[in-house]
Amino acid sequence: MPSIIVVYALAFCLSMESSNGFRLGEDFGVGATFQFHRSMHRRRNMGATFVPRAFHSLPGDAMLTPVVHTATVDYSAANEYVRAHYNKSQYFDTTTPEDSDGSSSVEHQFYDGRILQSRYDTERDMLNDNGLAIITSPISLEEPKWSEVEDVQRSYLPELERILRKLFPSSQSYCFWNPMIRGETLEISREDGSSESRNSSSNKTPTANIASLVHIDTDVGAYETIHDFLDIVEKNRIQHTPSSSGTKNNTHQQKNDIRDVADYIISGKKRFAIVNFWRNIGDAPVASAPLAILSTRYDNNEQQQSSSAFPDSRPLLEGSSSKWFVFPNATRDEVIVFYQYDRNMMQPSDLWHCAISTSHEKELLSPPRRSFDIRALVVLDESVPPELDRFSPNRTRPVLTFEESGCFCDEQAANRNKDEIGAQA
Numbered sequence: 001m002p003s004i005i006v007v008y009a010l011a012f013c014l015s016m017e018s019s020n021g022f023r024l025g026e027d028f029g030v031g032a033t034f035q036f037h038r039s040m041h042r043r044r045n046m047g048a049t050f051v052p053r054a055f056h057s058l059p060g061d062a063m064l065t066p067v068v069h070t071a072t073v074d075y076s077a078a079n080e081y082v083r084a085h086y087n088k089s090q091y092f093d094t095t096t097p098e099d100s101d102g103s104s105s106v107e108h109q110f111y112d113g114r115i116l117q118s119r120y121d122t123e124r125d126m127l128n129d130n131g132l133a134i135i136t137s138p139i140s141l142e143e144p145k146w147s148e149v150e151d152v153q154r155s156y157l158p159e160l161e162r163i164l165r166k167l168f169p170s171s172q173s174y175c176f177w178n179p180m181i182r183g184e185t186l187e188i189s190r191e192d193g194s195s196e197s198r199n200s201s202s203n204k205t206p207t208a209n210i211a212s213l214v215h216i217d218t219d220v221g222a223y224e225t226i227h228d229f230l231d232i233v234e235k236n237r238i239q240h241t242p243s244s245s246g247t248k249n250n251t252h253q254q255k256n257d258i259r260d261v262a263d264y265i266i267s268g269k270k271r272f273a274i275v276n277f278w279r280n281i282g283d284a285p286v287a288s289a290p291l292a293i294l295s296t297r298y299d300n301n302e303q304q305q306s307s308s309a310f311p312d313s314r315p316l317l318e319g320s321s322s323k324w325f326v327f328p329n330a331t332r333d334e335v336i337v338f339y340q341y342d343r344n345m346m347q348p349s350d351l352w353h354c355a356i357s358t359s360h361e362k363e364l365l366s367p368p369r370r371s372f373d374i375r376a377l378v379v380l381d382e383s384v385p386p387e388l389d390r391f392s393p394n395r396t397r398p399v400l401t402f403e404e405s406g407c408f409c410d411e412q413a414a415n416r417n418k419d420e421i422g423a424q425a
Contacts, residue, residue, distance in 0.1 A: 068328055069110040071292070071356040076104050077213040077412070078352065084408050085222070085398040086311045092214070093314060106317075110292055110356065113325040123337075124167050130295045131348035132338040134327045135163050137279070143332075146181055146281050146372050149203045149238060157240040160277055163335060164376060172270075173261050173379040177237035178217075181207045181281070184289055184368035210289050210355040210369060217375060218274055220341040221311075221390055222398050226262045233377050234258050261379055269389065271382040273349065274341040278373040285329035287366035289355040293338050296350050297321040310350040312396055326356070340375065345388040 075092040082091035094106040117133060120126040127133040137159055144155035157176060164174055189207040223229040265272055280286045298313035299321075315322050327336055342349035355369070386392065400408060 065111040065113075065116045065323075065325075067109045068112045069290075069292075069326060069356065069358045070107060071110060071358050072105050072107050073214055073292075073324070073354065073356070074105045074212060075214050077416075078215060079104055080412060082311060085219075085400050085405065086396065087399055088311065088314075091311075091314055092317065094317070108317075108324050110324045110326045113293075113327045116325065127167055127337060127339075128347070130325075131351045132293050132295060132325060132336070133167075134330070135167075135335045135337060136333065137163060137335040138333040147205050149179060149205055152179055152205065152372075152374075153238050153240055157238070160335075160374070160376070161240065163277070163337070164275075164378065167275075167337065168273075168378050168380060170381045171378050172264070172381045174376055175233065175237045175239065176277075176374050176376050177233050179205050179238060179372070179374045181205050181370070181372050182210050183207070183370040184210055186370075205372075211353075212289075212355050212357070214294075214352050214354045216310075216350055216352050217276060217340045219311075219398075220274060221395050224397075226265050226391070227259075230258050230262055230377075237377075238374075265379060269383050269386075271343045271380045271384050273339060273343070273347070273378045273380070275376045275378060276338050276340055276373055277376065278336040278338070278371060280330045280332055280334070280370075281372045282332070282367060282370040284367055285331050286369055286371070287329065289357060289369045290326050290328070290330070291336060291371070292324050292326050292354055292356045293336075294322055294324050294352040295348055296352060297348070309345050309390060315350075315352070341390075343389060343391050344382075344384050345390050 075094055079089075079091050082088045090104070092104065094104045113132065113134060116130065117123070117126045120129070123133040123135055139156070139159060142155065145151040160176060161174075165171060168174075186207045186209055188209070189204070220229060264270060278291055294315070296310075296315050298309055299316050327334075330336060338351045338353065339347065339349035340351065384391075398405065
């Protein structure tokens with residue numbers, strides 16, 4: 001069976017920000033028949049190309065951004081995943097030696113993303129340079145019932161479509177997938193990764209606890225083909241359902257839509273990206289367990305003749321290279337947008353992230369964090385040059401098969417559960 005490995009939300013095998021284990025290649029979401037959106041927004045100048053700032057160093061403004069928090073970051077699950085799948089020890093080269101159980105933590109400074117963004121003309125410029133941005137996004141009508149997928153589709157996706165078209169003017173196709181409610185008091189809503197479990201869920205949005213371990217959501221390059229990756233997206237995507245009774249929404253209108261998208265990506269070597277939309281749905285601005293995001297820059301001096309990214313190059317954590325950002329006091333009327341993957345190597349996109357504990361008095365007195373996040377697959381009308389193509393046929397693949405990766409995940413989850421039980425005893 002081809003190697004299909006995915007890093008899902010919590011650190012790579014730890015079930016959607018929980019300590020329960022799920023096999024790689026499985027994902028959470030709502031199983032249904034969906035239709036892939038064709039964006040009506042097309043770039044007038046179809047010859048325009050993507051020209052980001054080189055991603056090996058941060059813009060000067062980022063280096064001058066004030067620090068708002070100092071907190072400890074746990075890279076242990078990330079390092080375990082990369083070691084098992086890519087034979088790289090200490091992918092995150094922390095300043096403290098690994099503990100006997102393989103954990104690896106380091107104290108970092110966290111910079112104010114709001115201050116950094118205020119120095120840009122547009123949110124899109126901020127996103128292009130740093131891989132993250134915060135967008136003002138008031139929901140003008142009745143706020144969605146976040147626990148109801150149908151209500152999210154009807155009341156929230158139109159707003160996300162507006163934001164997506166604004167940030168990605170050359171988008172040709174897009175879809176939203178993997179909706180999730182997360183909170184400090186919540187537990188994982190499904191206790192196995194089986195497709196039966198996904199499809200049998202009524203219409204409730206899945207839930208999970210917050211993720212305190214550093215992770216990225218999806219290891220896209222590990223899939224054998226683009227079709228394999230899109231199969232996972234298709235199983236977990238949702239679409240906008242118009243509320244007007246006079247409008248028919250035929251979800252079978254384009255049965256081969258996903259296949260068409262795959263062919264479009266392959267034939268034109270088109271750029272595609274995975275973007276996370278994260279929103280506070282609590283009653284107060286986020287103070288407890290805020291979302292922290294690493295604007296990742298890579299060390300490309302390891303006998304490499306050209307630029308590279310995850311998993312070939314290591315993130316630079318020291319000095320003025322990669323930096324951790326937070327958007328303090330995120331409100332219900334804002335959306336944090338950040339990349340999880342981009343086929344174009346020059347776009348900062350492997351934005352590792354986690355919830356942090358600052359131990360500030362304000363955090364201790366604040367209500368538990370509750371948030372809603374959903375991913376978007378965006379296909380752009382831009383071709384990727386061969387030297388910058390992260391999804392090229394000769395990209396680095398995992399050494400584990402799908403079955404071996406599943407065993408690794410089960411073992412990793414079991415070990416962490418055992419450690420948690422021991423710590424509580």
